[in-house]
Amino acid sequence: MGFFMAETATSLSRFLRAGGQAALHEKRRRKASRAAACLAALCLAVCPAGCAVSPEKKEMLFYAMDTAMELTAYGDGAEQGINEAYQYILKLDRLLTNKDEDSEISGLSRAAGQADVTVSPETAQVIDAALEYCRQSGGLFDITIAPLTSLWDIGPEKTSRPADSDIEAACALVDYRRLLKTGENAYRLDEPKMAVDLGAVAKGFASDGAAAILKGCGVKSALISLGGNIYCVGAKPDGKPWRIGLRDPDGKAGDYFAIVRVTDKAVVTSGDYERYFMLGGVRYHHIIDPRTGLPARSGLRSVTVIADSGTLADAFSTALFVMGVEEAMAFQKRHGGFEAVFVTEDKQVVVTEGLRDIFEFRGGQEGYGYED
């Protein structure tokens, strides 16, 4: 490249000087043409080098919604976008969390069977979107599942399971159809002791909002990871798609069994390894089947959903886990609008048709099977 530029520079220099020789004020013209040649060639020299300049990277790691979150963005607007997205996520956490009795969702649950509760527009947006996915999944994703999630209280320190009678009682309180919209931004849980848990959809919703904020600040390339809920804004700074690993259910954080190449997509996984405890050799994980009140036993270790919407990907990754691979594949065919990857308990990896071109299997060494 250097030689090319040197030749160009020399030719330019000579060309201009040759033209200048015919002029009246030869000496001045010669100086001027030499200067012009230098300037032109310098510009040429800098341009290819300038192509090597990549947009500046900004990143932030913080803790919210009970998990570690990382925002990475490139170019002008990255810093502002990240700061605004961070504030937005904290605000959403305060509105939606079950861990704080002052949150709007806690207020809604407390008023169950008693009164309508008016919430802020953001909260209403999450509830409305989530209810739609409850309907579409036939209730296998159900945001009124709170009585069951708090009864089980799944975590690594747990050493016992709830009594069957308690599970039955909690199950009876789970029914998204009895979370009623009573007015603009107003809702009511129809029966006392019913409660709302947005844990299965909040991070996905937050990632959609964060992506919109980043784009609004002019960011063309960003990677959002909210506790493993991924959202890719645009492509990477070099124009190539983002490469997202899918976590190996049996590996450490950072191990993956496959890679998907995505642009402008959410990638969300629900797995039995995220929150669980072992009892008598049985894994009790956090994805409860609303029909049985027990952790879903559908033959799956994990489900990853890839879609334009993080909210949809989050909600459906839960629903599809509960469905099991056959019902889930049929659901995906009927519904459309997203793709999915399944890992079964027999270590088989199953992928929906639309993913094949962007899916790279890497699980051979860890004993996973995949039919190309």
Add this chain to the structure above:
Amino acid sequence: MRIKWGDFAVVALILAAAALVFLLFAPEKASGPLTAVVRVDGGERRRIVLSDIPEGEILRIPLEKPAGMVIEARRDGVRVARSDCPDQVCVRTGWITRAGQSAVCLPYRVAVRLEGGADDIVDGIAG
């Protein structure tokens, strides 16, 4: 037309300018030596290049807080050896030895991650 020494001067100047711009602004390569990075509450606190650790030695990495946490590093990896947190997820992760792997203590907001290395081929991990 004969080549004057002035031509050489111009060419040399342009090559130098190009080289300078390239060196100043060229993108940094993603890979580098395998490095253990410890972040507390999102802020970087420690950065250890594993190959700086003598073979066979275990380096203890103290933190100002949390006081009860012990992080250890050796030539081939890093781990949270001890923690006062209730769930012990960070300790149970054990030694991490590959770029991209991490051990995270959510209650104490400590994230230990291995970065660099030759195998950085994913940008993020879902799940």
